[in-house]
Amino acid sequence: MLSFIAVLIDGTIYASWLFLVAAGLTVIYGVMRILNMAHGSFYAIGAYAAASAIGWYFSDGTGSAGMSFLLLIGCAIAAGLVVGTLVERGLLRFMYGRDEILMVIITYALLLILEDAMKLIWGVNPYFAYQPYTALGRSTIAGLKVSNYDLALIGVAVVVGLALWGWLERTNLGKILRAVIHDREVASAMGVNVRRMFFLTFIIGTTLGTLAGALTAPSISVVPGIGVEVIVLAFAVVVVGGLGSIEGAAVGALLLGLSRAMAVHFAPQFELFVIYGVMSLVLAIRPQGLFGRTLARKI
Amino acid sequence: MTPILETRGLNKTFGAVTAAKDLNVRINKGEIVGVIGANGAGKTTFINMVTGYLPPTSGEILMDGKAILGLAPRAITRAGLARSFQVAQLFPELTVLDNLVIALAAAESPHPSFLKPLRTKARVAKAEEILAEFKVAAYRDARVTAVPQGSRKLIDIAMAMIGNPKMLLLDEPTSGVSVDEKGDLMDTVMAAVRHHGLTVLFVEHDMDVVRRYVSRILAFYSGEIIADGPPDAVLADERVRELVTGHSDHKPAANAGAREGSSVA
Amino acid sequence: MRLDKTELALVGLAVLLLLGGMVAPGWLIFLVTIALAKALVVQGVVMQMKAGLVSFGQGLFYCVGGYAVGMGGPFLGISAGLVLLAIGVVAAVGLAMVLGLLLTRYREIFFAMLSLAFSMILYGVLVKSQELGSTDGFNVNNWTLLGQTIAGGETATHVVFLLTVVAAAVVAFLLHRYYRSSVGMTCEAIRENEVRVEYLGLSPRWIQYANYVAAAGVSALGGGLTALAAGHVDPDMAYWTTSGEFIFIALLGGTGSVLAPFLAAIVFSLVRTYAIEFVPHAWQMILGFTLLGIVVFLPKGLWSLFTRHRPEAPVVPAAPQKTSTGGAGA
Ligand SMILES: Nc1ncnc2c1ncn2[C@@H]1O[C@H](COP(=O)(O)OP(=O)(O)OP(=O)(O)O)[C@@H](O)[C@H]1O
Ligand SMILES: [Mg+2]
Numbered sequence: 001m002l003s004f005i006a007v008l009i010d011g012t013i014y015a016s017w018l019f020l021v022a023a024g025l026t027v028i029y030g031v032m033r034i035l036n037m038a039h040g041s042f043y044a045i046g047a048y049a050a051a052s053a054i055g056w057y058f059s060d061g062t063g064s065a066g067m068s069f070l071l072l073i074g075c076a077i078a079a080g081l082v083v084g085t086l087v088e089r090g091l092l093r094f095m096y097g098r099d100e101i102l103m104v105i106i107t108y109a110l111l112l113i114l115e116d117a118m119k120l121i122w123g124v125n126p127y128f129a130y131q132p133y134t135a136l137g138r139s140t141i142a143g144l145k146v147s148n149y150d151l152a153l154i155g156v157a158v159v160v161g162l163a164l165w166g167w168l169e170r171t172n173l174g175k176i177l178r179a180v181i182h183d184r185e186v187a188s189a190m191g192v193n194v195r196r197m198f199f200l201t202f203i204i205g206t207t208l209g210t211l212a213g214a215l216t217a218p219s220i221s222v223v224p225g226i227g228v229e230v231i232v233l234a235f236a237v238v239v240v241g242g243l244g245s246i247e248g249a250a251v252g253a254l255l256l257g258l259s260r261a262m263a264v265h266f267a268p269q270f271e272l273f274v275i276y277g278v279m280s281l282v283l284a285i286r287p288q289g290l291f292g293r294t295l296a297r298k299i
Numbered sequence: 300m301t302p303i304l305e306t307r308g309l310n311k312t313f314g315a316v317t318a319a320k321d322l323n324v325r326i327n328k329g330e331i332v333g334v335i336g337a338n339g340a341g342k343t344t345f346i347n348m349v350t351g352y353l354p355p356t357s358g359e360i361l362m363d364g365k366a367i368l369g370l371a372p373r374a375i376t377r378a379g380l381a382r383s384f385q386v387a388q389l390f391p392e393l394t395v396l397d398n399l400v401i402a403l404a405a406a407e408s409p410h411p412s413f414l415k416p417l418r419t420k421a422r423v424a425k426a427e428e429i430l431a432e433f434k435v436a437a438y439r440d441a442r443v444t445a446v447p448q449g450s451r452k453l454i455d456i457a458m459a460m461i462g463n464p465k466m467l468l469l470d471e472p473t474s475g476v477s478v479d480e481k482g483d484l485m486d487t488v489m490a491a492v493r494h495h496g497l498t499v500l501f502v503e504h505d506m507d508v509v510r511r512y513v514s515r516i517l518a519f520y521s522g523e524i525i526a527d528g529p530p531d532a533v534l535a536d537e538r539v540r541e542l543v544t545g546h547s548d549h550k551p552a553a554n555a556g557a558r559e560g561s562s563v564a
Numbered sequence: 565m566r567l568d569k570t571e572l573a574l575v576g577l578a579v580l581l582l583l584g585g586m587v588a589p590g591w592l593i594f595l596v597t598i599a600l601a602k603a604l605v606v607q608g609v610v611m612q613m614k615a616g617l618v619s620f621g622q623g624l625f626y627c628v629g630g631y632a633v634g635m636g637g638p639f640l641g642i643s644a645g646l647v648l649l650a651i652g653v654v655a656a657v658g659l660a661m662v663l664g665l666l667l668t669r670y671r672e673i674f675f676a677m678l679s680l681a682f683s684m685i686l687y688g689v690l691v692k693s694q695e696l697g698s699t700d701g702f703n704v705n706n707w708t709l710l711g712q713t714i715a716g717g718e719t720a721t722h723v724v725f726l727l728t729v730v731a732a733a734v735v736a737f738l739l740h741r742y743y744r745s746s747v748g749m750t751c752e753a754i755r756e757n758e759v760r761v762e763y764l765g766l767s768p769r770w771i772q773y774a775n776y777v778a779a780a781g782v783s784a785l786g787g788g789l790t791a792l793a794a795g796h797v798d799p800d801m802a803y804w805t806t807s808g809e810f811i812f813i814a815l816l817g818g819t820g821s822v823l824a825p826f827l828a829a830i831v832f833s834l835v836r837t838y839a840i841e842f843v844p845h846a847w848q849m850i851l852g853f854t855l856l857g858i859v860v861f862l863p864k865g866l867w868s869l870f871t872r873h874r875p876e877a878p879v880v881p882a883a884p885q886k887t888s889t890g891g892a893g894a
Contacts, residue, residue, distance in 0.1 A: 307887050325885045350763070371762070371767075372767075373762050373763070373764075373765045373766060373767055374764045376765040377764055377765040382763065387646075388759055388760040388763070389756075389757065389760065390752070390756035390757050390760065391756055391757070392752075392756055393752065393753065393756060394610075397647060397749065400748075400749075401749055401750060401753050401764070402764050404746045404749075404750075405761075405764035405765055405766050406764070406765065409765060409767070411745070411746030411747045411750055411766070411771070412747065412773075413742060413745050413746075413778075414585055414738070414741050414742060415745055416741070416744050416745060417744060417745060417747065417748070417749040419746070422763065423866045439768075439868050447774045452670055458760070458764070459763070461764075462764070462765060487824070530871075551622050561797075
């Protein structure tokens with residue numbers, strides 16, 4: 001029973017993290033049809049930005065936990081805006097209209113560039129930003145000690161998910177975006193400025209990536225290569241859920257998060273295996289993912 | 300006589316759209332059938348279902364009396380039912396010659412060889428013959444992307460005919476071709492059809508072209524066949540005039556009751 | 565057997581390399597060996613690219629080939645190098661025959677992601693297996709060639725070099741024929757238009773399957789040779805960035821000739837050797853910008869530099885029938 005609860009808690013925490021990491025990826029794919037390999041790098045940039053800011057903020061031994069959270073989020077947004085603008089204006093806008101698979105390769109090139117850019121900016125030594133994590137302390141749930149920061153992460157994931165959903169389903173802008181998602185040509189013919197929507201979407205997607213990184217920074221050591229590890233997990237989530245679907249990403253994150261927690265508790269040697277195993281299984285049964293749509297080619 | 304192609308109660312819906320409604324069609328050997336109907340009437344959907352590209356929502360499809368419903372397009376092709384496409388389906392980055400040679404090799408065997416060269420002398424010679432027959436020999440070594448629309452349509456049809464089919468379904472052979480080229484194109488195609496003694500069903504928007512070649516017309520409207528019979532009769536049909544050919548006398552649809560041989564049972 | 569230009573070039577290059585191997589310094593021989601072995605893995609990527617598929621998981625078969633060579637000794641008591649290589653190829657082919665059943669249903673990014681997932685599964689298994697040295701991997705030594713023990717050092721370097729050059733030449737020769745065969749050309753046809761291939765009465769899926777399985781075997785051979793040459797295997801062989809490197813080399817060379825991957829792999833290895841020495845933290849950045857450059861300016865890879873002078877597909881002449889050669893059919 002205890003281990004069941006532990007799996008549930010660990011799984012939900014991990015799922016929240018997976019969702020945060022994957023949300024930006026799926027939003028960008030949904031609107032722009034770009035499977036962004038560099039999304040993990042956005043995550044890493046967010047983590048580095050947050051870690052160096054937190055390090056600076058606490059460097060004189062003082063500093064309040066509350067401010068440090070604002071700092072985390074502020075850094076994530078600033079980094080997202082800067083990087084998103086640079087990448088979209090400087091690279092992607094010249095590449096629109098190319099094959100989906102070619103966009104994967106282009107964003108892979110971007111990943112390679114950003115990985116080294118981070119090494120040049122932040123060096124190769126680890127950064128730590130544990131203060132916000134420890135400041136929140138721990139709670140005891142059914143006899144298990146759980147970090148409050150991790151629990152807060154669940155809340156953040158829910159808020160981000162609802163905000164995205166509400167934005168897409170309940171606002172005018174969301175309606176326009178859904179039109180773009182549904183049929184780019186038709187939307188364009190109806191007078192939607194598709195390129196502007198792309199820019200906006202990319203900025204939002206990037207910021208979601210940096211936010212995920214910034215929120216993760218307090219619980220890890222920020223080192224080169226974290227983005228490369230994260231991106232394949234994020235892929236698994238969005239592929240399971242159905243590329244481009246927010247609900248899909250949420251369900252996919254839950255499925256993978258709980259599966260992994262189960263593996264960690266009962267069969268630790270299958271920890272990594274289980275994520276890709278579940279992904280392959282889902283795809284074998286539903287090639288388009290849980291919430292994906294299939295489109296037959298018209299001839 | 301067993302019809303070469305028969306459909307019974309064929310239905311197809313895409314969500315709220317009905318693309319085929321109770322289609323009962325019988326086509327006999329040697330017939331040249333024209334299919335007419337406005338955009339979105341369900342002509343392509345009919346060909347797609349018959350050739351196994353789209354599964355019908357319900358109904359039966361028989362070829363020479365044998366059920367072919369559920370077979371993959373490749374199996375139906377091998378059974379002798381070939382088609383061309385509204386937009387020519389070729390291999391754009393390959394040369395016209397290679398397009399044909401690949402089709403020739405495919406016609407020889409469903410199990411291609413791993414090490415024997417594709418471009419054998421015999422296949423190239425045969426391909427050149429076909430190029431000449433379809434009057435596209437000038438483009439032998441051009442990539443498809445450099446070939447004009449009309450010639451692409453001809454190559455598309457030539458590729459469909461390579462497997463020696465019993466029956467040919469042509470989806471708008473003249474679409475995307477200028478008005479003055481249409482006649483030549485159809486003459487070339489129909490000469491080849493006669494030469495090979497094929498049964499043909501072709502979709503066409505231009506009534507002059509239809510009238511010139513066909514012995515029978517199927518008129519589609521909104522997924523239904525509203526008229527089926529000899530060209531003169533179908534083209535004179537009031538509902539056809541109103542809903543398909545657009546020369547309506549602006550009589551209300553309710554008056555169009557007396558229509559000639561609706562769907563053939 | 566008549567040889568065409570590429571085949572003659574292949575034989576010539578192989579002989580040149582073997583002669584060069586007698587005088588070249590050890591480090592260069594080693595570099596070329598590794599480059600050629602990796603180029604074999606890349607050939608597997610190129611085989612699939614020609615069929616329109618980009619595998620972000622070719623490292624899977626590279627790793628299987630390498631680990632098979634490494635595990636043959638300790639686990640099966642086999643030391644014959646050629647047998648070890650064969651085991652790797654057979655294992656990869658067997659695995660591909662299973663995975664291919666699922667993978668051939670996918671195209672484009674789905675194929676890319678699923679192939680990536682499979683290689684990451686192997687990676688995940690390997691890092692967790694203590695008896696295989698988990699993340700560190702293990703050393704590959706004490707193998708024999710035709711009964712002779714290959715102790716390591718200079719001789720080993722030369723022996724693996726010889727083995728790799730011969731293997732690369734043979735595989736390249738076969739691939740060159742394969743690309744011109746019915747299956748090879750049909751693969752290109754599938755890339756161009758799968759619907760048409762289906763309507764020619766062929767099964768695109770079966771042909772993709774055959775091509776996928778063959779590519780796995782070729783890549784596994786590259787992995788096995790790498791293991792022999794480097795004397796070491798580790799789970800990173802299956803990590804997705806390794807597969808990314810193979811894609812990079814494939815795009816760098818292009819799919820224009822069976823020689824292109826070899827050329828690209830050697831250029832890649834040389835540049836990397838110097839880049840890592842002089843700008844260690846900018847090596848990936850160089851790769852990234854090069855990759856963008858290739859995609860934008862040289863989409864057919866380095867090889868297209870050699871074929872540029874040839875005219876593109878002839879411009880359409882105005883009068884039809886001008887070049888008509890065949891007899892009139894109708
Ligand atoms: N794959 C599909 N998915 C959804 N709807 C489809 C699909 N194919 C066809 N339709 C719809 O079915 C209807 C019939 O289409 P179809 O292509 O058969 O028409 P058509 O008679 O060939 O028209 P056209 O003259 O324009 O070629 C149309 O409303 C079309 O939008
Ligand atoms: Mg149509």
